[in-house]
Amino acid sequence: MLDGGTEYDIIRDKFRALDVAFPSAREASIAFQSLSPDREPRRGGATKELHAAGSTLSVRWTAEEARILRVSVGSFLDHLALVLETMIEFGPPVAQ
Amino acid sequence: MTVVIGFEGSANKIGVGIVRDGEVLSNPRRTYITPPGQGFLPSETAKHHRSVILTVLREALQQAGLKPADIDCVAYTKGPGMGAPLVTVALVARTVAQLWGKPLLGVNHCIGHIEMGRLITHANNPTVLYVSGGNTQVIAYSERRYRIFGETLDIAVGNCLDRFARVIKISNDPSPGYNIEQMAKRGSKYVELPYTVKGMDVSFSGILSYIEEAAHKMLSSGQCTAEDLCFSLQETLFAMLVEITERAMAHCNSQEVLIVGGVGCNLRLQEMMGVMCKERGARLFATDERFCIDNGVMIAQAGWEMFRSGHVTELSDSWITQRYRTDEVEVTWRD
Known part of the structure; x- marks a missing residue:
């Protein structure tokens, strides 16, 4: 029987990453600033790092448990979708 | 602008x-x-x-x-x-x-x-009773802070009402509190409930446990109706809120009360607070459900x-x- 430790060993220290392409660096930066402020809930040992480079928003996760990783990725995708919808409906960004 | x-x-x-x-x-x-x-x-x-x-x-x-x-x-x-x-x-x-x-x-x-309450009612420097599903506080302004004079020691008054509504399956549409208020108007028998004012603070969790426990027994044995329970719960909770508000007013020498938060649109609460204000020569400010x-x-x-x-x-x-x-x-x- 697999115990909790087995899953832990498989996943630990491995990261999952996601790149999201935006029409321009401006939109990527807006998404980055909208999505970064809220910290990941501390329980479960998941960390999430966001970076915006050019028109790409990159996310990298580390997690000690697959379950926690799934929750974190799932909620990030929900948040990202809401930001994108807001951009489509209330954008494009005004000239800086 | x-x-x-x-x-x-x-x-x-x-x-x-x-x-x-x-x-x-x-x-x-x-x-x-x-x-x-x-x-x-x-x-x-x-x-x-x-x-x-x-x-x-x-x-x-x-x-x-x-x-x-x-x-x-x-x-x-x-x-x-x-x-x-x-x-x-x-x-x-x-x-x-x-x-x-x-x-x-x-x-x-x-x-x-x-700030919404002050804008709509033009109350200048009121003692504020803030009552909702998540908060119960008596507040007065002093030296650049809204200071909390009294508050709930456990659950909010609105949470107590909402959870009571769930126990006897009162509808949440438009809100449990509104439906309790309407049913309470048809209640006539006062069922005695614990009354828990502790200095400037209040506690509601004991009242909720008591009424949760008693409700089904009393209803199935016909000792009282659901309307009577709504009436009794409102009277007890609101009397406690009026008491701590009056104490804060006396403390601050305040002649104004402003009720805000979702429970604040309950007309029975406004009426009870109004009686207390009248006795003290104070003014009551409240808003309707929009605000x-x-x-x-x-x-x-x-x-x-x-x-x-x-x-x-x-x-x-x-x-x-x-x-x-x-x-x-x-x-x-x-x-």
């Missing part, structure tokens, strides 16, 4: 409101209503808010007849409240603030209620005061917080 748009979604209401120098331009709102016997949970509530927030935002702009360019500042609820719904609303506020090139401002939800219950304009109005006195929130500091006490905010917009 300063135009502020406010986003609120810390509990089961989602609202977007716009104010221009004390004038309410629009204030659309939606409520997440759960089936009888069920409360609202964070993730489902967030899902609800997410599904309607952009529609509500569009309505707010349309009803105000404004374009994004006309807005000077984007205010949103920073806390206190439920985490997932707060994040949902903050995400949209942050995004539109950047798209439109406007400053962002995080507002304390409780301060929103107080008592969580709404966008309350955040816009507190944001308007804060923005005019020089506050803005940097994006990196715009994280939401589930706990955020009323007295943590320095009130820079009052003398």
